[in-house]
Amino acid sequence: MLEYAWLIPVFPFLAFMLIGLLPKRTLGWEDGGGYAIGGAVGAFVLSMLVIWDVLNGKTLTDDSVKTTWLVIGDSVSVTFGIWIDQLTAIMLLVISVVGTLVVIYSGGYMHEEGVGRRRYYAEIMLFISVMYGLVIASNCLEMFIFWGLVGLCSYLLIGFWYEKPSAASAAKRAFIVTRVGDIMFMAGLIILFKYVGNLDFSTLFAAGVARDAFASDPNMLTLATALIFGGAIGKSAQFPLHEWLPDAMEGPTTVSALIHAATMVKAGIYMTARTYPLLVLTPDSLLFVAIIGGVTALLAATVALAANDIKRVLAYSTISQLGYMTLALGAGGYLFIHAHEANGYAAATFHMMNHGFFKALLFLCAGSVIHAVGTNDMRLMGGLRKKMPITSITMLIGALAIAGLPPLSGFWSKDEVLAAVYSAGEFDWTFFVLWALGIGTAFMTAFYMFRMWFLTFSGEPRSEVHAHESPKIMTVPLMILAGLAVVSGFALFIGDGFKSLVGDSIGIHESEPVLDIAVEIFTDPLTYVSLVLAMVGIVVAYRVYYLPGFDRAVFARGVPGAFQRALENRWYISKFYDDFAYKVWYGFSVVADKFDRYVIDGIVNGFAYLGANSGTVMRKGQSGDVRRYTSLVVVGIVLLILFMVYILPWMTGERQWFWGWF
Amino acid sequence: MIPIEYWIIFSSLLFAIGAYGVLTRKNAIVVLMSIEVMLNAANVNLVAFSSYHTTLHGDSDASGQAFALFSIAIAAAEVAVGLAIILSVYRRYQTIDVDKINILRW
Numbered sequence: 001m002l003e004y005a006w007l008i009p010v011f012p013f014l015a016f017m018l019i020g021l022l023p024k025r026t027l028g029w030e031d032g033g034g035y036a037i038g039g040a041v042g043a044f045v046l047s048m049l050v051i052w053d054v055l056n057g058k059t060l061t062d063d064s065v066k067t068t069w070l071v072i073g074d075s076v077s078v079t080f081g082i083w084i085d086q087l088t089a090i091m092l093l094v095i096s097v098v099g100t101l102v103v104i105y106s107g108g109y110m111h112e113e114g115v116g117r118r119r120y121y122a123e124i125m126l127f128i129s130v131m132y133g134l135v136i137a138s139n140c141l142e143m144f145i146f147w148g149l150v151g152l153c154s155y156l157l158i159g160f161w162y163e164k165p166s167a168a169s170a171a172k173r174a175f176i177v178t179r180v181g182d183i184m185f186m187a188g189l190i191i192l193f194k195y196v197g198n199l200d201f202s203t204l205f206a207a208g209v210a211r212d213a214f215a216s217d218p219n220m221l222t223l224a225t226a227l228i229f230g231g232a233i234g235k236s237a238q239f240p241l242h243e244w245l246p247d248a249m250e251g252p253t254t255v256s257a258l259i260h261a262a263t264m265v266k267a268g269i270y271m272t273a274r275t276y277p278l279l280v281l282t283p284d285s286l287l288f289v290a291i292i293g294g295v296t297a298l299l300a301a302t303v304a305l306a307a308n309d310i311k312r313v314l315a316y317s318t319i320s321q322l323g324y325m326t327l328a329l330g331a332g333g334y335l336f337i338h339a340h341e342a343n344g345y346a347a348a349t350f351h352m353m354n355h356g357f358f359k360a361l362l363f364l365c366a367g368s369v370i371h372a373v374g375t376n377d378m379r380l381m382g383g384l385r386k387k388m389p390i391t392s393i394t395m396l397i398g399a400l401a402i403a404g405l406p407p408l409s410g411f412w413s414k415d416e417v418l419a420a421v422y423s424a425g426e427f428d429w430t431f432f433v434l435w436a437l438g439i440g441t442a443f444m445t446a447f448y449m450f451r452m453w454f455l456t457f458s459g460e461p462r463s464e465v466h467a468h469e470s471p472k473i474m475t476v477p478l479m480i481l482a483g484l485a486v487v488s489g490f491a492l493f494i495g496d497g498f499k500s501l502v503g504d505s506i507g508i509h510e511s512e513p514v515l516d517i518a519v520e521i522f523t524d525p526l527t528y529v530s531l532v533l534a535m536v537g538i539v540v541a542y543r544v545y546y547l548p549g550f551d552r553a554v555f556a557r558g559v560p561g562a563f564q565r566a567l568e569n570r571w572y573i574s575k576f577y578d579d580f581a582y583k584v585w586y587g588f589s590v591v592a593d594k595f596d597r598y599v600i601d602g603i604v605n606g607f608a609y610l611g612a613n614s615g616t617v618m619r620k621g622q623s624g625d626v627r628r629y630t631s632l633v634v635v636g637i638v639l640l641i642l643f644m645v646y647i648l649p650w651m652t653g654e655r656q657w658f659w660g661w662f
Numbered sequence: 663m664i665p666i667e668y669w670i671i672f673s674s675l676l677f678a679i680g681a682y683g684v685l686t687r688k689n690a691i692v693v694l695m696s697i698e699v700m701l702n703a704a705n706v707n708l709v710a711f712s713s714y715h716t717t718l719h720g721d722s723d724a725s726g727q728a729f730a731l732f733s734i735a736i737a738a739a740e741v742a743v744g745l746a747i748i749l750s751v752y753r754r755y756q757t758i759d760v761d762k763i764n765i766l767r768w
Contacts, residue, residue: 623767624764624765624767626693626760627684627688627760627761630684630685634681634685
């Protein structure tokens with residue numbers, strides 16, 4: 001079965017082609033929605049078959065069929081193929097489940113969009129297709145191509161409502177900011193290619209190959225891995241390139257769900273996890289990864305505290321959770337090096353999977369709410385619990401999951417992440433600091449998620465809207481995802497346990513009795529620290545945003561007020577970028593413009609004037625007077641003869657000047 | 663045998679006369695005739711050097727004379743073309759004064 005895995009991206013791609021090319025009247029239900037669901041389900045079924053094989057211990061890595069894509073010179077060639085291991089299987093699971101449910105949900109959500117739906121479904125299908133391609137790629141270059149296509153598709157979908165200037169600029173911002181990361185990624189690949197001479201996973205990740213290739217200057221390997229992680233900083237919206245993701249909320253909510261849960265931002269985490277065999281060779285890069293992750297997690301969580309746009313809260317929570325995954329990957333590398341454990345790596349991938357489900361759920365719930373009330377602003381919502389029972393309950397499940405309350409999925413994976421970071425502290429004290437950041441983030445996560453839930457669903461309606469529950473086509477995916485958000489955490493205990501499964505993809509197989517895993521979690525005091533903090537967060541949110549009698553005006557004055565304004569302005573990072581772009585870059589552009597206008601153009605125009613004016617002067621010589629021409633010819637010949645006879649011999653020293661003439 | 667200098671002086675004079683005619687006369691036909699004179703000066707040179715070849719190099723070579731024949735043929739063709747041009751110029755402008763025919767210019 002595994003050798004047919006390359007068909008997975010083909011299904012959505014076919015759907016993309018059909019939706020794009022078929023005549024309009026043959027598109028059928030929802031202007032192509034039927035084809036889209038067909039493509040998504042086809043890929044889903046195939047993915048499930050592949051995942052089943054992987055769960056049964058089969059993988060297709062070094063020995064997969066490869067095709068030569070590019071031959072450089074006589075010896076160097078780039079081969080493309082497929083690479084299916086446990087990590088790929090997890091990504092396939094997330095993409096296929098979330099992708100399929102999002103497409104189905106779109107059938108209700110995008111119903112009022114009219115003719116735009118055709119473009120929407122075509123782009124969604126391409127998006128899902130290239131994301132599948134990205135996770136099954138067996139070569140860094142192949143991955144990079146899909147990586148770029150993922151960026152393109154997110155650009156197209158974020159700018160879906162391109163008539164709106166804010167959507168158009170958000171799309172451009174997403175594309176340009178992630179491109180900064182892409183360039184770093186490419187630079188890292190170029191360094192790797194220069195030293196190793198091959199970008200195939202089977203060569204790059206083979207034991208000792210990279211280490212030997214970089215034996216003469218190991219610093220270049222550190223640079224290469226750090227640059228490759230730079231690609232993930234852009235794609236997975238890590239600090240300082242995270243500001244594009246909240247702006248990406250300008251797209252349809254379904255697109256946000258897809259970007260946040262399955263496709264775009266997970267690509268960065270996946271890529272970091274995929275290049276793990278290289279990353280663990282360079283502890284400095286790992287520390288860099290972990291610090292970026294920890295800082296991002298905390299920073300984004302603080303901004304989410306004060307956001308008023310429901311999607312923006314979710315966007316910042318995504319950034320924060322992605323920070324967790326990055327942090328776990330960085331810490332896991334230290335565990336891999338020093339203790340030969342897969343804990344951090346497994347925690348990151350586990351959190352990636354769980355986050356995929358509950359974040360898709362939260363976004364689709366938010367979409368359902370927005371669909372009902374027609375605004376993103378939580379200050380205009382409230383009291384929706386009675387009117388939208390299914391949405392409110394499923395969203396509550398999502399919020400509990402992300403807040404990390406047992407037995408929901410977020411609890412297990414967040415606990416694994418924090419435990420891994422804490423145990424990495426044994427090898428570098430920085431991880432204790434990062435662990436503290438993570439704990440703080442856990443508290444804030446619980447608080448802002450419940451702030452959002454209370455503001456949206458409880459209390460009295462704060463605006464005149466006649467909200468109603470969404471149609472079945474939207475609520476059924478919500479219920480499925482809510483179910484997954486509850487149970488996906490128990491993947492930790494399936495078979496030999498999640499850790500031993502994922503550990504295989506980086507060559508660590510530690511099978512631990514699943515009961516031990518549970519005992520380990522519940523006897524560790526740190527588990528209770530994060531749990532208590534999460535519950536305190538929920539209680540604080542309950543006090544402030546649910547119970548009456550709390551004067552929220554306290555947030556508008558004094559020190560809390562200054563804090564609040566800083567948070568509402570997203571720590572001024574976005575403003576800094578805008579100012580930077582406007583002032584510094586604009587100034588530079590003005591200088592460049594002047595240089596172009598006056599120096600470059602001046603030279604070009606100068607030559608043009610020279611040609612034109614010299615022509616005006618010289619054409620006078622062309623008088624049309626035949627006798628003048630002949631006279632000039634004769635004079636010329638005479639001068640030439642004089643030159644040959646008298647001047648040239650003098651110049652060559654055969655005759656003296658003047659006296660030698662005679 | 664007449665020394666070769668004589669021939670060279672003769673042909674130079676002939677050439678100079680032709681050139682003078684080209685430069686000074688306005689009538690296009692006379693200009694054409696002067697050109698013929700210049701061409702024939704060159705022919706005289708060719709034939710003279712050819713006949714002196716034996717004296718100068720010890721063997722005979724008739725290529726100079728052959729070139730003179732070529733030159734005469736070309737001159738005949740050139741006169742035919744030149745007269746035809748002059749004829750059509752006359753038809754167009756009612757004049758063959760080369761000073762007045764100066765429209766082939768900027």
